[in-house]
Amino acid sequence: MSVVLLGYHNMGCRALDALLDEKVKVSAVFTHKDNPNENVWFDSLAELSKKNNIPVYFPEDINEEKWIQLLEEINPDLILSCYFRQMVKRPILDIPRLGAFNLHGSLLPKYRGRCPVNWQLLHGERESGVTLHYMVEKADAGDIVAQKSVEVDIKDNAVTLFKKLEDAAYEIIKTYVPMILNGTAPRISQDHSKATYFGGRRPEDGRINWEDDAFSIYNLIRAVTWPYPGAFCELEGQILYIWEADFSEKDIDGRPGQVVKKGNKVFVQTGKGSLEIIRASLSKRPSDKENLPKALFQEGIILK
Secondary structure (H helix, E strand, O other): EEEEEEEEEHHHHHHHHHHOOOOOOEEEEOOOOOOOOOOOOOOOOOOOOOOOOEEEEEOOOOHHHHHHHHHHHOOOOEEEEEOOOOOHHHHHHHHOOOOOEOOOOOOOOOOOOOHHHHHHHHOOEEEEEEEEOOOOOOOOOEEEEEEEEEOOOOOHHHHHHHHHHHHHHHHHHHHHHHHHOOOOOOOOOOOOHOEEEEOOOHHHHHEEOOOOEEEHHHHHHHHHHOOOOEEEEEEEEEEEEEEEEEEEEOOOOOOEEEEEOOOOOOOOOEEEEEEEEEEEEEEEOOOOOOHHOOOOOOOOOEEE
C-alpha cells in the first residue's frame, strides 16, 4: 500500500517522519517552492523527501489536469495533506481507494480555515490540538478520524504552541494512518453547528489598539511574534514592533498608550490593565529571534 503526501512547513516534515518510521511507502510528495518574500524559518519538506529518495513535485495548482493524471498514474491507496496551501478539488479526492485525509492544527470543528495556531492564541484559548480528518470539498469539514489535544500555557506563543502541535501531529499520524490502511480507523461526523471559521491573516492585522485591554493586546503579541510579522504600533512617527510582553490587570498612571518606567522596566497603560514591554524594535523586523532587542523607551511618551 502507498501514500502520497501533500505538505509543507514543519508539519509536512513531521508527517513524513511518522510515515517513514511506520514503514509506510510514500510514493510521492507534492509541496511548494519557498517564497523569497516570506520569512522561511521552517524545515524543508522537499529536502527531507529528496534525502529519502522520494519523488518531489511543486505544482502551482495541483488541480491542473497534468497533476490529476500523474496522481492517477501513481494510484495511491491514500492521500495525506499536512499544511499544504492549496484547496484540493473533487477529481483528486476521488483518486485514492481509501480516501484523502488532512491534518489540521485545531480541535475541529473549532477554528476551521487558515492560521489556526495564531487565531487560537489571539482568542486566549487554553486548549488546542490537531485533527486528522477526511477531506471534502469544503475546508476542514470532513469526518474525523482522530484528535489529540495539547494544553496551551499562558506563556505560549505561536512558535512554542506550533511545536506542541508538531509533536501531536507526529503521534496521531504514526498511530492512525496504519489503521486507515488496514481498515480499522474510526470515522466520526463533525458537529457542524459548533463550527467556527477563520480566514488568513495579513501583516497589517498586527496593529495594536492601546484602547483594548491588556490581556487582548498580550494575546495579539504572542500570536504574531517572531518569526511571524509581529504586533506593532507607532512611536513618534516610526513603526514600533513589540515581540515580547507580559500583562497585568492593574492599571498604572497615564492614558492608553502612555509609557511609564519603574526601575529598568517599561510599562504601557492600556484600556484596562497594563503591559510590561520586554522586547521591541523600531522600523524593521530583526533577522532572527536572538537579535530581538530589549525595550528602551522614554518615560511619558505615547504609543499610537
